[in-house]
Amino acid sequence: MQRIGVFVCHCGSNIAATVDVKKVVEMVQMEPGVVHAEDYQYMCSEAGQAKIAAAIHEKNLTGIVVCSCSPRMHENTFRTAAQRAGLNPYMVEIANIREHCSWIHKDMEEATKKAVILARAAIAKVNLNTPLQPGESRVTKRALVIGGGIAGIQTALDIADAGYEVDIVEKTPSIGGRMSQLDKTFPTLDCSACILTPKMVEAAAHEKIKIYTYSEVEKVSGFVGDFTVDIRKKARSVDANKCTGCGVCQEKCPSKKAPSEFNRGLNTRSAIYTPFAQAIPNVPVIDRDACLKFKTGKCGVCEKVCQAGAIDYTQQDEIVTEKYGAIVVATGFDTIKLDNYDEYAYNQSKDVITSLELERIMNAAGPTKGHLERLSDGKHPHEMVFIQCVGSRCSDNRGKSYCSKICCMYTAKHAMLIRDKYPDVNVTVFYIDVRTPGKNFDEFYRRAVEEYGVNYIKGQVGKVILKPNGKLLVQGSDLLDNKQILKEADMVVLATAIEPEPSVRQIATMLTASIDTNNFLTEAHPKLRPVESPTAGVFLSGVCQGPKDIPETVAQAGAAAVKAIGLLAKDKLMTNPCTAKADELMCNGCSTCANVCPYGAISYEEKEVNDHGIRETRRIAVVNNALCQGCGACTVACPSGSMDLQGFSNRQIIAEVDAICR
């Protein structure tokens, strides 16, 4: 029989205001096994933990139930406290009387009754708990960073600087990401390439960093400390070891009609290409869909002109299998498709563009060589209209429900840059709210208004009409003047919502990392563990976790790196002892459990057993504790009930059911 102590937390008034904690203490004392019960203001505080330790010593407790907040919050705290007092940490159970009780109920009597029942269930479970010992697993001292934008580069640099090997997997032909497409950055207006390129070079030159560009993660198996990842290196058709990056192939390539991804399709590129001049690695790839050699078999110009003999039309995709201890996701974002927003005439006029497209137009290496001009006729614009919140803050299923966070600032930046360079251009911004929380952000926006004379109008645009003369008629409202405004513009720029790079879904599935309804990866805790995924060993860097600007991305990248370093610095990891275990005498050896195990943790052994005097050799399931993650799929598949899950055993769960239904 266990000797159980029950500790009821007030959580200040969070619990005590709705649950009569004294009553709970009184009621649980009647439960079997309970030899001690007390309440306290804050059980998780040092004084509270001391009370638990004292009771363990004084009453010789063998099990503990803490009635408090969610076990997701403080289970670890109380387990550690129990362990310090000499109790096996797995003899602790939590009754969640805050999130699942006091916070959602109003009636004190009802909430108290429920709290008692939840406590009873936990007590019934503890009665059947057994001490568990965590196992150990090794840590592969190498990290994988998925995505080679600024987030991925920064994370990789930080991990590498700490002395660990890092691989970056980037699906496009070059690292650099979205930041490489930007012209200037807010709120300092320094050139994006000037600050990014050195980091790209540093990453490429770092002896601890290996970069796989034009590559994708294909398969992930294993678990924290010991992931095995298949990386598909897509065929570049260029031998990276031979290529000197001279660029002659791109010049001579006769097929130059492919839309340039880097320039957002605003101009074209050759079939053999590097996305931009500062690309790393400076090794082109052949776009086989655009290449004449691949399409018709005739051409081969690049092969002829390449003095290094680097062109290799026979190159095949290659699968590289690597082991990693930690994985950082840094897959970044894209702008949403505007197909659902007919009213802004984006698909009708070349002069309605997204902000990211404007970045390319403003950039000296962009499609217009940095000259602000209409893409329809190349004319210099005189009236420009910016529309904010296109697809952001929408709850109508056309766009995204969240605020994309960066648009207010980059629009102020664009407006300012245009007014600075072309004082003859009038700039009007239609906004709903201007959101500028950030260091020097509001000052920046005010400068746009006060010093650069940008015309900010509070009100959304309802429609953009393409007039026969090629001009754009913008119909918006001015809510402060209570007027409807019709404005003729030469160019309209849409502050298009950003969304997580769509391929993140498959990556999340491979990593079994959870993802929210907007495809942003979920944090382990929204406030306290914002750079960790709930899946152990997987960390989050940059916009894949939520909208953020460059400084925030870099900060988070560093934080993710630190978390990864913390993991890689360990030689061994304690494994979760709540693993499956087969009862040798009951096991049929039928393989049903192995069929459902997602980790391949179950194997079979021919083993001699002594079944109540019958000695025979039987085929018996054996669980590898390092591989087993404790999901319990096998326990239900097992026909004989031989397979059970430690810490969540059949009898424990049934005891909880019984206690609740009593």
Next chain:
Amino acid sequence: MSSAKNQAEKIKEISGVNPLKCMKCGKCSASCPAFNEMDIKPHQFVSYVQNGDIEALANSKSLWKCLSCFACVERCPRDVQPGKLIDAARQLVVRQKGQTGLAPEEIPELLDPELPQQLLVSAFRRYRR
């Protein structure tokens, strides 16, 4: 006061719209073809219902100037759909006045073949259901 509240509830019920979702972006007013004819603007409609000021709505010109083109309903990013609110307010007024409109069977003979379908439907929405 309580009856105004009651009426506001009725409007929400008829329209199936929650005016609290409005973020006051003004896209409705930006989209409205009858904006200049209206005394209470489409975006203001939402706050009138929110504030329970149904009396003013019922007496407004806007109620009868709205073309029911539903551009605001289509474009509202928050699914507040001011057009539906206007529609509902109009319903409320029509119901209070009693059966003063046309009956459906009276319509065919009044029809002008040149009349656009949309106008017909719009008229129905406004005057009789």
Next chain:
Amino acid sequence: MQELISRAKELLADGTVARVLGWRAGDLPYNPEPAYFTTAEELENFVYNGFCGANLSKYMIEASKLEGKTMVCLKPCDTYSFNQLIKEHRVDREKAYIVGVGCKGKLDIEKAKKLGIKGIESVSGAEMTNAADTLTFQTIYGEKSCSYAEAMLERCHVCKGKEHMVYDELIGESKDTKDAERFAEVEKIEAMSPAEKFAFFQKELSKCIRCNACRNVCPACSCRKCVFDSTKFDSAQKANVDSFEEKMFHVIRAFHVAGRCTDCGECSRVCPQGIPLHLFNRKYIKDINELYGEYQAGADTESRGPLTNFTFDDCEPSIVTQR
């Protein structure tokens, strides 16, 4: 039958097998029982007739542990069970010499009794060699008769086919007996109102005396230790009339064999209370076929069972309320 006996003797004599697993006459004319034969003399008691419904595949679990091979007589439907046991590593294919025996439908003495044939002293017409369609009973009330089909087990009317799924050799002719739809009974229950369904099953299950015959005969219930006998689920207190297992026994048992049950019908055949237990198993089979695609347990030894498998777009459990 004679062909079977002489072949068995040959196999014993040439050392191919160490024993023969078949049937011998029981204490009544219509209850032959499973038996091992190790000598030619013993084989004189070997019986194979229309009353040999017992599925011998489950005995091969123990026989697989014995020295040498065992010749086992399996009817077409029994071979599904044998395959399923191979899949679950419960029997050793190498230890079995499978003689696929012919089948023209097996008999249910209860059906004859229901026709008013009581006090039976002997039966003729049940022999495998007899082509006659009539069963003749000598009873203490005189000679009575009925058609063979009238006295056939329910499972033979919905026979899966007379093809053996696994065998080393075949002996004897078979005759097709299927004359009813396999799922007709299940469909009838499905069409009832919830109250009618409940009344039906409550009436049937109230007869259960928990003799465990269904479990003991079931080839899928081959666990070394049944969950109902284990302390692991708090479900083993047999004495307690009110205990969990008493109430839920058949529902849980059916779930445990779901996806593994070959629909051999042994549970219903052996139930002394005449509970149509196959209606549970067959409901699962019907659901599996309809929701996850046709699946016949024991048709092969490799494929994944429906409950150890899934597709990304399986139906949601709410389909139950939508059907």
Next chain:
Amino acid sequence: MSLNNEEFRPKIVAFCCNWCSYAGADLAGSSRLAYPADVKIIRVPCSCRVNPMFILRAFEKGADGVILCGCHPGDCHYSTGNYYARRRMTLLFSMLDYIGVENGRTRVEWVSAAEGVKFSQTMNEFVEKIHSLGKNVRLGDLRCRN
């Protein structure tokens, strides 16, 4: 024992997977999204840990409704657990329906860690449904000897 006019308070057991639904329930709590106290949550590592025997056990012990919540298909922390749970529960619920147990007494709902609102809504709906069905009498004892 109990008075006839006593208000029916159903017993409802909710099995929640640790990674998504339990966290969703926590979020419902921290967002103060109320649902009736009749719902009691049992934490399991994954929806695939829930043995049909647990559900039958709950009914036998007097539960009036049992709901299982897990990660959305495709989002299982253990990658495939909820797919197995989905098949198991589909078949079990179908069987319960087949033996005449009102099919509204069992439910599976996928609730992510971010779906506090959905968790609360689901529980409110489910409790309402159980109220409309009344006390569970059928699954108490299939072998009623009266």
